[in-house]
Amino acid sequence: MNDPVLKVSDLRMWFPVKKRGILTRTVGQVKAVDGVSFQVPSGQTLGLVGESGCGKSTTGRSALRLLKPTSGTIELDGQDITHLSRKQLVPHRRAAQMIFQDPYNSLNPRHTVGTIIGAPFQVQGIKPPQGVPTAVRELMERVGLNPEHYNRYPSQFSGGQRQRIGIARAIALNPRLIVCDEPVSALDVSIQAQVMNLLKDLQDEFGIAYLFVAHDLAVVRQISHRVAVMYLGHIVESASRDELFERPLHPYTYALLSAVPVPDPQLQQARESIVLQGDLPSPANPPAGCVFHTRCFMAQERCRVEVPELVQAGPDHQVACHFPLTVDTQLG
Amino acid sequence: MSAFLEVRDLTVSFPTEDGVVHAVEQVSFDLQRGKTLAVVGESGSGKSVTSSAIMGLVNRRAASVMGQVLLDGQDLLAMDDDQVRQLRGSKMAMIFQDPMSSLHPFYRIGAQLAEAVRVHNKVSKDQARARAVEMLAKVGIPDAQSRADDYPHQLSGGMRQRVMIAMALINDPDLLIADEPTTALDVTVQAQILELIVSLQKEFNTAVLIITHDLGIVADVADDVAVMYGGRVVEYASVDDIYNHPQMPYTLGLLASVPRIDKDLSDRLDPIPGNPPSPISLPPGCVFAPRCAYTDKVPGEECAVARPELLQVQPGHLVRCHMDHRTRVSVASSVLAQIRTGVR
8 A cells, every 4th residue: 555645643632721810720631632543545535523522623633733733743745744833834735735614714705716716826836837817717617616707706606616616725736635624514415415526536536635524424435435433532443434334343433323314214214223322521521431431332340441442353444442343232 | 184284385585685585485285293294405495484484483574475374274374473472382383403592591491491381371480490390301401400500501512402392392382393403413412302302292292394404314204205496395295205206306316416324325426416596586497497407308498488386196295397207207216226226
């Protein structure tokens, strides 16, 4: 296998909780991301799934060094970018871009589409041979926008079209990696499928690696090659896509999959779903032992005390659980 | 037997500076007690305006609302605001998408629930409070007695949505409208909330109108389904018929564009091309014609020129499409076969 475009090792992102007074002091840590490792090979997609507050977006942002991690290393194309300064990061920004969830807030409403998509060239001081305006028009055409709309403003486009503007901006400099943070969750079903197809086509054409952060498991199954499931700042299971969806080993993954209703009434009635009780615990005060034990239907005494390590559970399959599911315990 | 809720030719339009927004056009459906009707559609399809109009929440001075909404035989649209206000909260209630903006941030949740009791019933404060605590316990809030003194911001999203449901059901309404009740929630919490709505519906024999864009939720909870597009109902059928014998090309397009969690599909999805129409300038013929792949199956330019009627193809199954019955069935069966096998 080729070298990974992105390699994240033992990433920790803790946010201090401060108490203000005469002397401001730190009274605790929100452990948003707590020891996460993964790789994204070139031309492949790693889906990062989990519920709100599990740290998936923070992981995505740290991977691009939009945040400075508490500890751990981030390697982009083999180069350690963990401790680089803002200035030193600039050349690396060319190789790694981001697509945001909200197509309304991630585009400057006072800039024309031409300015927005041309911004990466300007920031990086790159002069494409055909000139920036032509390059921008080519990009617009590539993502399915009408190049004649070069001088329009974001407000004149629909949600799906705005997301295409964001994608055009992200691919402008031929990046090696794009972090997509919930790129389709704000879009309608029919538009969502269009944007997912576009992302897939661009990957095939340019060999871009995606770190695809999302909460919608069906979307993740459609687009990912590998999937990592996060819970309360930890990766609890990671496997190739088919392995994870066909043979989930972690009780959380299993419950998550069974909670998603299937768009087929007969199948849906026949499915047995596990309804997890309770809510996600606070990441400022995570449970001892396995972070999932408070909601787990398999939990035993050991889970309350001992933290499970992420271990190999099969070829291409890792799980962090003391009592992973087996064929017998999976309800089918 | 006439249905508990009958909506007849409901039409809502808003005059604006840019022109008249035709949000809802001639929508009709029936809903029985104890049954669930799902209204499915994308943004701008008119599904939320339909539910607001039923609840009497559309400002009649800013919009034109026409047609009939018969709740247990009484026409809500013919009543004045005070009469509707008496029914709202007692006979019919609504759960909104965003619980944070639907609960008052300055009042304790117990007090907000008790107020809902006292508006519609002559009871003492203590009785109302007791009812509020009882209802909080019923929707699965642990330690309801003390949680009733919490403010909304002290609760998680799922808990807030439970409080909303408790408030909606506290006066035993006969009609519950749930507008995207779980869109703001995580899937594991969504499963809890849907289970709660279904079990309370069984207990109180409530008629439930659920507005959603998620075809998985529809398959999970609905008895009947109305698919809306461009302010119109374009297909209406039982949940089995919608998924197994759909006939309107838009319904087919929706079914084909959803990614599936339970099976592998080919690399590319099969989306509906283009964008939904603007309700200010709807296309002149069939509202779906500009995005429809089958307009060439209809002779002449009919799809582009004439609005199709919503016609019954079987008892309980209505379709709005110019294609003849045979063509529709053959188109549908080939699309369904592609969806089933996952090969597109």
